[in-house]
Amino acid sequence: MHCPLCGSEAVLQDRVLICVRTGWEMSPHVSEALQDVYLAGQQPRAPKVPLGFSKWGGNWFCPGDGDRAVEDGGVVTCPTCMRPMNQFLYELIEAHLPHPK
Numbered sequence: 001m002h003c004p005l006c007g008s009e010a011v012l013q014d015r016v017l018i019c020v021r022t023g024w025e026m027s028p029h030v031s032e033a034l035q036d037v038y039l040a041g042q043q044p045r046a047p048k049v050p051l052g053f054s055k056w057g058g059n060w061f062c063p064g065d066g067d068r069a070v071e072d073g074g075v076v077t078c079p080t081c082m083r084p085m086n087q088f089l090y091e092l093i094e095a096h097l098p099h100p101k
Helices: 027-038 086-094
Strands: 010-013 016-019 071-073 073-076
Touching: 016 027, 027 086, 073 086
Parallel strands: none
Antiparallel strands: 010 016, 071 073
C-alpha cells in the first residue's frame, strides 16, 4: 500500500495505515476501505461528481501502486490501474490531520 497524499509506502499497524515517510495515520475507516479496494480487489464505487463541482485540486497518489493520480472533470484516477479515488477523497481531506511535508 501507498500513502494517497505523497505516494510513499504505507504500512498497517493496529488497523490503521501509516505513511512510512511521515508517520501520518489514516483513520481505521479509510484504512479498511483502501485495503478493500487496493488489496482485496473490490471494485471502487463509481465516482459521482456534483453539478457545478470544478475540481478536488492538490496532489493525489494511487494507494495501490503509488503513481501520481490525474484529475479530469472532478474524477481522480490512477493512470496505471485506472481505479478512481473519489470515494476516499472527502474523508482524506476533512477527517484527517494535515499530512506533514
